[in-house]
Amino acid sequence: MASVSPGLPGGSGGSDGLVLVLNSGSSSVKFALLAPETGERLIAGIGERLGTPEAVLRIQQFPAAAVEERLPGGSHLAVVTRVLDRLAVEYPGVHLLGAGHRVVHGGERFTSSIRVDDSVMAAVRSCSHLAPLHNPANLAGIEAVRSVLPDLPQVAVFDTAFHQTMPPHAFRYAVPEEWYTDYGVRRYGFHGISHRFVSEQAAALLGRPLRDLRLVTVHLGNGCSAAAVRDGVSVDTTMGLTPLDGLVMGTRSGDVDPGVLGYMAERTGMDAGQLTRVLNLDSGLQGLSGVGNDMRTIEAAAAEGNERARLALEVFVYRLSKAIAGLVVGLERLDALVFTGGIGENSAVVRSLVLSQLGFLGLAEDTQANADHGRRTGGRISLAGPVLALVVPTDEELLIARDTARVLTGG
């Protein structure tokens, strides 16, 4: 393999070097090589169906189109090896500052991003019972980079860390004390990387310091969550011990009466694992509508008069609006509502329905601006007033790259 020199000055990528960002799942790895100061991408892509004969790597070297390579039986290591090989060939002498990893669960241990060493890896492993599918996969990504470039510094950026500022009255559940002290049952919250990124962007867009702002940020993708961000820190959020809590999502139920579990166990004989699967995979927009989990499909079917799709959209919007209003309790004042994620950035319909439902908070849609703004151009979508609504495209990879550079350069 051609070699990439970690930390060598000079080469492509600006004075401070490039960061390799990895988001490793159990059978996939998303990657991007980017400049943390500008967000410019050199290479990005995804390895999918890892560990199977159909494993494939889609890799895009900008500005060229993506190319697909078969990687039969390929693992996280095979993807990382291939990406770093490609990097060394295409950008010889590149200054690779480090690798930044999205790590899903940091428990109560991690409140900010941190340079990876053996003790950090052990601590991430010890949080695995809280995210049994994600943390081991995230560690596989870290180990893959370590085995290809042992000297490359690595940084873990946690999806839960931003929400560690929540006060106990927001994160504790009213369950027996030992459930919390012995088993860690509490609200952790997720999507923290995105909520933090869009909060910072929103402050820049509003031209006001983040420390003076009270925001509700809503990340609506395949998973959906909302957060109350007060003076730059998270004070409440809708996801809980797991990402199943809170809002209606593509295939996840969000909040249900916990009594439903016992009731359905008795009625159907399903065990805890089976019930959890149904709530994660067969519920949400999918379960309500019967036409799919994708908001585009739901909107199109609702527009054609499909009653179940219309109800799914109504439940989605009502539950989201109710959650936003509830989060204002932790803020005691709302300055701006921020939409992001695939639905938040692209669905003018959802945004319009939410703004109309929340008119009592002082929000009023600017119809033209709502139609104009989206994934490409963030901006204000409400009329001028004491409470504003914004669309802010998220960029979790950029935040991971920035955190990685900051942690490694001590900035």
Ligand code: ADP
């Ligand atoms: P992930 O959570 O996997 O990162 P995204 O944030 O990209 O996913 O969000 C994916 C979702 O965004 C899709 O399931 C779809 O519901 C929604 N979406 C994408 N484009 C549109 C659109 N034009 N209108 C409505 N919804 C959209």
